[in-house]
Amino acid sequence: MKLAALTDGTEEAQVTGFAIDHRKVAPGTVFGAFEGARVNGEDFIEDAIRSGAIAVVARPGLTVEGATYIADENPRERFAQLAAKFFAPFPETSVAITGTNGKTSCVEMTRQLWRMAGFHAASIGTLGVTTADERVTTGLTTPDVVTFLSNVAGLAREGVTHLAFEASSHGLTQYRTEGLKVAAAAFTNLSRDHLDYHGDMAAYFTAKIRLFSEVLSTDGAAVVWADDPQSARVIDLVRERGNRLVTVGTQGETLRLVGRDPTLLGQGLTIEAKGQTYKVTLPLIGAYQAANALVSAGLVIATGGDVAATIANLARLQPVRGRLERAVIAKSGAPVYVDYAHTPDALEAAIAALKPHAGGKLIVVFGAGGDRDTGKRETMGQVAVQHADRVIVTDDNPRTEDARAIRCDVLKGARGAEEIGDRRAAIGAAVREAGPEDIVLIAGKGHEQGQIVGDLVLPFDDVTVARECAA
Ligand SMILES: CC(=O)N[C@H]1[C@@H](OP(=O)(O)OP(=O)(O)OC[C@H]2O[C@@H](n3ccc(=O)[nH]c3=O)[C@H](O)[C@@H]2O)O[C@H](CO)[C@@H](O)[C@@H]1O[C@H](C)C(=O)N[C@@H](C)C(=O)N[C@H](CCC(=O)O)C(=O)O
Numbered sequence: 001m002k003l004a005a006l007t008d009g010t011e012e013a014q015v016t017g018f019a020i021d022h023r024k025v026a027p028g029t030v031f032g033a034f035e036g037a038r039v040n041g042e043d044f045i046e047d048a049i050r051s052g053a054i055a056v057v058a059r060p061g062l063t064v065e066g067a068t069y070i071a072d073e074n075p076r077e078r079f080a081q082l083a084a085k086f087f088a089p090f091p092e093t094s095v096a097i098t099g100t101n102g103k104t105s106c107v108e109m110t111r112q113l114w115r116m117a118g119f120h121a122a123s124i125g126t127l128g129v130t131t132a133d134e135r136v137t138t139g140l141t142t143p144d145v146v147t148f149l150s151n152v153a154g155l156a157r158e159g160v161t162h163l164a165f166e167a168s169s170h171g172l173t174q175y176r177t178e179g180l181k182v183a184a185a186a187f188t189n190l191s192r193d194h195l196d197y198h199g200d201m202a203a204y205f206t207a208k209i210r211l212f213s214e215v216l217s218t219d220g221a222a223v224v225w226a227d228d229p230q231s232a233r234v235i236d237l238v239r240e241r242g243n244r245l246v247t248v249g250t251q252g253e254t255l256r257l258v259g260r261d262p263t264l265l266g267q268g269l270t271i272e273a274k275g276q277t278y279k280v281t282l283p284l285i286g287a288y289q290a291a292n293a294l295v296s297a298g299l300v301i302a303t304g305g306d307v308a309a310t311i312a313n314l315a316r317l318q319p320v321r322g323r324l325e326r327a328v329i330a331k332s333g334a335p336v337y338v339d340y341a342h343t344p345d346a347l348e349a350a351i352a353a354l355k356p357h358a359g360g361k362l363i364v365v366f367g368a369g370g371d372r373d374t375g376k377r378e379t380m381g382q383v384a385v386q387h388a389d390r391v392i393v394t395d396d397n398p399r400t401e402d403a404r405a406i407r408c409d410v411l412k413g414a415r416g417a418e419e420i421g422d423r424r425a426a427i428g429a430a431v432r433e434a435g436p437e438d439i440v441l442i443a444g445k446g447h448e449q450g451q452i453v454g455d456l457v458l459p460f461d462d463v464t465v466a467r468e469c470a471a
């Protein structure tokens, strides 16, 4: 592609690629120079041009010599639009999911439901880029814009027609998933997380809501979990903008959840839609998984799926890796679950999911991540001691922080909890202590494969460790 095709100018130079990191620039690259949280990408413009950049997308008022200067007040957005022109075509139908918790679960369930309907579907998010045949991890929930768009284009080349992706608040703020048409966008819920990056809840909400106010196609549909305290604000905005609205939940209009009957291995759901009543057995436990299943069904229906068939397909959903995953049954008979709860709300939801299944004690093992929102730690401690019967506070990715200090923050809210820093030892203690009527919940790491200590990623998998401790 000629540069002129992107600038509407006359430049003959051939564009070979896009980069937002000057170290990835090669001859023919369009370089995006952005101010970041850590460094200023504008400082690398000269270096990028020396490496062969033929155009630079950046704020107005900078000095750019030796390359075409594409100046824009919102350079990240402009860069995404240009990159999308370069990488297109994309899958016919793409949907995005935002919210504090449930994004990964929903992209995974949506992908599965589409596949059951016969489509070639994929998902992108915390678990990586997933198709029916393989899963490749990218390291971030929402990869950087170049990785994202090139992956999405790659999926289209493989024949993927339907894509569900996670729109994290970081991703939305940094325009990592812009440029392609979003046919439907979903909101799961909003609660405390990531305030280290966004500052306060208002800014965090604004970051998320941009998915509906700017990213969602004007002729697209918004799917909203209607039972969250913040849902009304999202619904108001959707109505104001005039997008089609699909609401789901006990207060939902499109898919109304009128009954939820937990069984040993799942739950019976009664759903009203378009005047009809449907009954289906979801093979997953916990109110939160029912919520995610409904949001996913909402997305599939919003993009043309048949209501009755989609609801019926919920009975065939496979579990999502690391979300209430039963790792092992201890010798005592106690089941040991692994869950990715790493916010106060998620921890409460995970405990609530398991509590009805415990005849005896619910024992929870968890910690909080380093270099992340410190304010959520004490609340996570409070939630744990309030809702579980026994609490062991341990380490979860201390990163560059002092692990003991993080535990101390959590313990401020968790009176009476035990502290066992070493995660393996903590899991071992919980598994040994659990009696036949008890349940163990290991929260915070879910699918993660490592414990991040300083710059090191030490191999660690909660499921494997739980099995080893139970052997
Ligand atoms: C806080 C954060 O989101 N940082 C991400 C982000 O940073 P930023 O734009 O603020 O970048 P910066 O490091 O200040 O650099 C500014 C610019 O200079 C460029 N640069 C930088 C250095 C250099 O030598 N040359 C150069 O060109 C950078 O590429 C960047 O464009 O842009 C980088 C490039 O895309 C990301 O790798 C980086 O993710 C870091 C590693 C990270 O840990 N992110 C986490 C917090 C994150 O994004 N998490 C979310 C949410 C998780 C969830 O709840 O699911 C996610 O979506 O994964």
Ligand SMILES: Nc1ncnc2c1ncn2[C@@H]1O[C@H](COP(=O)(O)OP(=O)(O)OP(=O)(O)O)[C@@H](O)[C@H]1O
Pocket (backbone or CB within 6 Å): 099, 100, 101, 102, 103, 104, 105, 106, 126, 141, 166, 188, 189, 288, 289, 291, 292, 322, 323, 324, 339, 340, 341, 342, 345, 346, 347, 349, 350, 446
């Ligand atoms: N709908 C929900 N309501 C409340 N809690 C939920 C919901 N869905 C998931 N959770 C909790 O959040 C955890 C993470 O779920 P999931 O990975 O689907 O969310 P996410 O939004 O992708 O998280 P991340 O921000 O890390 O990408 C689950 O393990 C569970 O404890």
Ligand SMILES: N[C@H](CCC[C@H](N)C(=O)O)C(=O)O
Pocket (backbone or CB within 6 Å): 141, 342, 368, 369, 370, 372, 396, 397, 444, 445, 448
């Ligand atoms: N996407 C989330 C994951 C947190 C998982 C938890 N194990 C931690 O390290 O805090 C984040 O980066 O904040």
Ligand SMILES: [Mg+2]
Pocket (backbone or CB within 6 Å): 103, 104, 105, 125, 126, 127, 141, 166
């Ligand atoms: Mg996720």
